[in-house]
Amino acid sequence: MNPALLLYCRPGFEADCQQEFAARHPLDGRWQTGVGYVLFEADDSYELAQLHQSLDVTQLIFTRQVLLTLAKVELGERDRLTPITDALDALDARYAAPWQAVWLEHPDSDAGKPLSGFCKRFGAIVEAALQKRKALDARRGRYRLHLFFTSMSEAWIAFAKPALASPWPLGIARVRMPTGAPSRSTLKLAEALMMLVPEVEKKMKPGMVGVDLGAAPGGWTFQLVSHGLKVFAIDNGPMKGDMAIHPHVKHLRQDGFKFRPPNPVDWLVCDMVEQPARIAQLIADWFTRGHVRHAVFNLKLPMKKRWAEIERCFDLIDNALYSAGIDYELTAKQLYHDREEITCYLTRTKVR
Numbered sequence: 001m002n003p004a005l006l007l008y009c010r011p012g013f014e015a016d017c018q019q020e021f022a023a024r025h026p027l028d029g030r031w032q033t034g035v036g037y038v039l040f041e042a043d044d045s046y047e048l049a050q051l052h053q054s055l056d057v058t059q060l061i062f063t064r065q066v067l068l069t070l071a072k073v074e075l076g077e078r079d080r081l082t083p084i085t086d087a088l089d090a091l092d093a094r095y096a097a098p099w100q101a102v103w104l105e106h107p108d109s110d111a112g113k114p115l116s117g118f119c120k121r122f123g124a125i126v127e128a129a130l131q132k133r134k135a136l137d138a139r140r141g142r143y144r145l146h147l148f149f150t151s152m153s154e155a156w157i158a159f160a161k162p163a164l165a166s167p168w169p170l171g172i173a174r175v176r177m178p179t180g181a182p183s184r185s186t187l188k189l190a191e192a193l194m195m196l197v198p199e200v201e202k203k204m205k206p207g208m209v210g211v212d213l214g215a216a217p218g219g220w221t222f223q224l225v226s227h228g229l230k231v232f233a234i235d236n237g238p239m240k241g242d243m244a245i246h247p248h249v250k251h252l253r254q255d256g257f258k259f260r261p262p263n264p265v266d267w268l269v270c271d272m273v274e275q276p277a278r279i280a281q282l283i284a285d286w287f288t289r290g291h292v293r294h295a296v297f298n299l300k301l302p303m304k305k306r307w308a309e310i311e312r313c314f315d316l317i318d319n320a321l322y323s324a325g326i327d328y329e330l331t332a333k334q335l336y337h338d339r340e341e342i343t344c345y346l347t348r349t350k351v352r
């Protein structure tokens, strides 16, 4: 079997995942689509294996996890372990044990979710078997082994390069609902900060100032305040709970497209439901006018041609910032808490 790239994504977004990957890495080959994942087998499997060595999941928007498959195994009802250990024994020497760890996973789909309990129980058995064979070594292992179950009787044996792959099972960061938050959308910003902002504690610090456009009822403001920021919360709607009375929150009933801060601020967050290009234009404007250093914003995507819309918005930001002599980094992800949208992080690196 030739190795294939196995990409996890949100169910229903397989075509977007595929389209984005093909746009960024135009290789000839064949796609196979499941629910919540896609597989890509390139004509040149050496080239694909090379690409996997440098493929960074943080640089892909619709992909939650990046793996390279090594084998597909059919599993009996009585003994599921032997076909797996046999397949591992038969692997090319390049992929010989020890593995850094072993994760058992399934698609994040209606068909896949019921496999979660089985993966936990069987995971303990697989791990014990690999320990016995001295095939697991957290320090010396180069790759992480993934067993991806599409059903109880079929699994892909695949691996991840831990430095470039998602550090979360299923590629989904687990975020707990904080007590006192006024809305569940607080989870979205919490997840965005975990997924998109490296070393967030260094970049978002007490005493900094933030602006939240489209802030009500206050879930995102809650996150900023939790990091010690003073926040201008812009929304015609009401803030709720603590966010309505917090001494570090200044609620202004203004239009988020017109508001500009009296002095430059450290953070801008924006969760207004609007045309994506209009949001991209607004964010670009804040950066080119020097109002802000970091921004997290949502782009609500159309039903069709989502990738084309993302490219249009990113081009718009690139043109504006490039013309203004601003160097920047822009990363984006369709988060677990995002539905028909993606979340972006834009940061100014320097002004030329």
Ligand SMILES: C[S@@+](CC[C@H](N)C(=O)[O-])C[C@H]1O[C@@H](n2cnc3c(N)ncnc32)[C@H](O)[C@@H]1O
Residues within 6 Å of the ligand: 182, 183, 184, 185, 186, 213, 214, 215, 216, 217, 218, 219, 220, 221, 234, 235, 236, 237, 254, 255, 256, 257, 271, 272, 273
């Ligand atoms: C999805 S909700 C924001 C939820 C918020 N992030 C939270 O965590 O609680 C979108 C908000 O944007 C506000 N909004 C939409 N257009 C706006 C505009 N032009 N100016 C200010 N607020 C706007 C709406 O009133 C609504 O409260």
